[in-house]
Amino acid sequence: MKKLIVALIATTAAVGAAQAQTTQTQPRAYVGVGIATADHVNSSVGGLTNFDSDGYKASGKIFGGYEFDQNWGVEAGYTDFRNSDFNYTANGVNGSGHTKGNSYYVAGKYNYPVNEQFSVYGKLGVQHSERKLETAALNLKNTDTGAYGAVGVQYNLNQQVALTAEYERYGKSKDFGAKADVWTVGARYSF
Numbered sequence: 001m002k003k004l005i006v007a008l009i010a011t012t013a014a015v016g017a018a019q020a021q022t023t024q025t026q027p028r029a030y031v032g033v034g035i036a037t038a039d040h041v042n043s044s045v046g047g048l049t050n051f052d053s054d055g056y057k058a059s060g061k062i063f064g065g066y067e068f069d070q071n072w073g074v075e076a077g078y079t080d081f082r083n084s085d086f087n088y089t090a091n092g093v094n095g096s097g098h099t100k101g102n103s104y105y106v107a108g109k110y111n112y113p114v115n116e117q118f119s120v121y122g123k124l125g126v127q128h129s130e131r132k133l134e135t136a137a138l139n140l141k142n143t144d145t146g147a148y149g150a151v152g153v154q155y156n157l158n159q160q161v162a163l164t165a166e167y168e169r170y171g172k173s174k175d176f177g178a179k180a181d182v183w184t185v186g187a188r189y190s191f
Contacts, residue, residue, distance in 0.1 A: 029190070084098060130144075161188070169181060
């Protein structure tokens with residue numbers, strides 16, 4: 001009985017993959033928008049204690065790409081990590097300030113269709129992030145150019161419109177501002 005169930009699951013997966021291969025063989029471009037959430041609670045700025053910030057904040061993301069076939073493509077995007085307010089103590093004196101940041105990326109993308117509506121994907125590329133911290137006494141800026149990676153899922157509503165959800169990593173850990181780990185949900189339109 002177990003062998004029959006395994007055979008049925010394998011056959012269903014193979015048929016679904018074969019059907020997915022026939023759905024998109026022509027190259028096409030796409031654009032999309034998303035909502036990215038990143039944690040803003042980290043701070044390793046020397047001398048600041050009792051650091052308290054806004055935590056997770058929703059930010060905007062725009063992206064676009066080109067699919068060479070059903071599996072391979074390239075994507076570029078921009079995420080604005082918005083302002084995040086924080087309070088701190090420095091040498092016994094309370095203060096407040098804010099951080100802001102953004103990031104750009106370009107990545108290769110591999111897409112694996114599970115069936116006509118659902119696929120999983122991974123992206124690997126390069127990113128450039130910028131973070132700023134501003135208080136009455138401090139103005140710091142941190143930039144980082146490094147690796148970008150993401151894994152996600154895509155649900156096709158029709159041949160042009162799809163919904164996405166992904167985990168993204170924008171380079172190495174940040175000293176202040178939004179963390180490098182980002183969760184994003186979005187929608188895309190294919191031409």
